[in-house]
Amino acid sequence: xGKPVVIVVGxxxxxxxxxxxxRTLLDYFSANNVQTRAFDTESPRGTLKRFHPAIxxxxxxxxxxxxxxxxxxxxxxxxxxxxxxxAGLMSPALASLxxxxxxxxxxxxxLTFAVFHVLGSSIASLDEIAETSDFMxxxxxxxxxxxxxxxxxxxxxxxxxxxxxxRIKDATDLTIPKxxxxxxxxxxxASVPFVNFVANKGQHDDAANFSFVLRGYVRHxxxxxxxEYDRINLTDLAGAKSVTRAGER
Numbered sequence: 001x002g003k004p005v006v007i008v009v010g011x012x013x014x015x016x017x018x019x020x021x022x023r024t025l026l027d028y029f030s031a032n033n034v035q036t037r038a039f040d041t042e043s044p045r046g047t048l049k050r051f052h053p054a055i056x057x058x059x060x061x062x063x064x065x066x067x068x069x070x071x072x073x074x075x076x077x078x079x080x081x082x083x084x085x086x087a088g089l090m091s092p093a094l095a096s097l098x099x100x101x102x103x104x105x106x107x108x109x110x111l112t113f114a115v116f117h118v119l120g121s122s123i124a125s126l127d128e129i130a131e132t133s134d135f136m137x138x139x140x141x142x143x144x145x146x147x148x149x150x151x152x153x154x155x156x157x158x159x160x161x162x163x164x165x166x167r168i169k170d171a172t173d174l175t176i177p178k179x180x181x182x183x184x185x186x187x188x189x190a191s192v193p194f195v196n197f198v199a200n201k202g203q204h205d206d207a208a209n210f211s212f213v214l215r216g217y218v219r220h221x222x223x224x225x226x227x228e229y230d231r232i233n234l235t236d237l238a239g240a241k242s243v244t245r246a247g248e249r
Contacts, residue, residue, distance in 0.1 A: 002079065002238065002239040003109075003110065003111050003112060004074035004075060004079075004111045004112070005079060005080045005081065005111070005112040005113075005114070005237045005238050006074065006080075006081045006083065006102075006111060006112070006113050006114070007025065007080060007081070007082045007083070007114045007115075007237075008083045008085055008090075008093065008094075008113075008114070008115045009021050009022045009082065009083065009084050009085060009116040010083075010085030010086075010089065010090040010093065010117065010118070011085075011087065011090055011117060011118045011119065011120070011128060013087065013120045013128065014087030014088070015120070016118045016119065016120045016146055017118060017146040017148040017176070018084060018085065018086075018118045019042075019047045019048050019084055020146065020148050020176070021116055021144060021176060022038065022048050022082055023051050023052070023193065023194060024176070024222065024225045024226075024229075025082055025116070025229075025234075026052050026055070026082060026193065027193050027194050027195045027222070028225075028226055028229050028234065028235075029080055029082075029235070029238070030193075030195065031195060031226075032235050034235060034238045035077070035078045035079045035080070036055060036078060036079065036080040036081075037055050037056075037076070037078045037082070038052055038056040038081070038082040038083070038084065039056070039057055039058075039059050039061075039069075039081070039083045039084065040057070040059070040084050041058075041059055041060065041061045041083065041084060041085050041089060041093075042058070042086045043058055043059060043060040043066075043086075044058065044060075045058075047084075048084045050191050051191060051192065051193055052193060057069065061083075061085065061092075061093050062089075062092070067096065067100065070083065071100065071102060074111065079238040079239070080237070090117075090128065090132065091131050091132065094132060094135040095135070097135070098135060103135060103137065103138060104138075106138035106139055107137055107138030112140070112237050113138060113139045113140070114139060114140040114141075114237060115132070115136065115139050115140070115141050115142065116142045116144050116174070117129070117132060117141065117143050117144060118144045118146050119143055119144060119145055119146070129143070136171075140170075140172075140237070141170070141171045141172070142171070142172050142173075142174050142232065143171055143172070143173055143174065144174045144175075144176060145173070145174070145176065146176040147175070147177055148176060148179055148184065172232055174232065175228060176225055176228070177224050177225070178221075179217065179218065179221040180214070182214060182217075183214040183215075183217040183218050183221070186210065186211065186214050190202070190208070190210065191203060194218055194222050196208075197215060198215050198218050198219045198222065200215060
């Protein structure tokens, strides 16, 4: 097995679709046969766990005991650990990673660390880039424009955006396109991974009866999302190659 891979998905601002991005990552890795586990920091109820219960554990990242659950088990045999960070916890979580020596381990090459920073449409969201930039040494940093909530990003003057974006060496842009509202709502109601919805499978991999039309919208959308992940060679992080398209399981 290669070195551990840790992916943090978060933002200090709420309502930008962090968990949606985490769900697409878990689907992508599963489809490409990459062994993955996830931690849902929406303690105590959880959100990510509703869609991926078999591989997700709910934790409170402010508690030392729960930090140990995540980081003392990185050599568990699973290639990738995805941490879905709740709103408002991004900067404190990164500070904790610095304090426990995790960021130093990433810089020295003992593990692979990536941050998917999901941005909102406001300048306040861009200010988060400045706040997190000090933690990005040794990390792969992805700035995610998530259109899932019909965000327009209309406040962003390109020169202003570039002034923030250029603060972090080798930062990479990612775009998550908008999904048809009714299709997104039906996946939410079904409480299944996107790939299960496309494959017409229920919560226990049993046969379902989801709309052919809505499944088509999700399949097309997921393929576009995964094309973005292919573009950044995401599976290379775990020493794998992308082989599977949306809808194939």
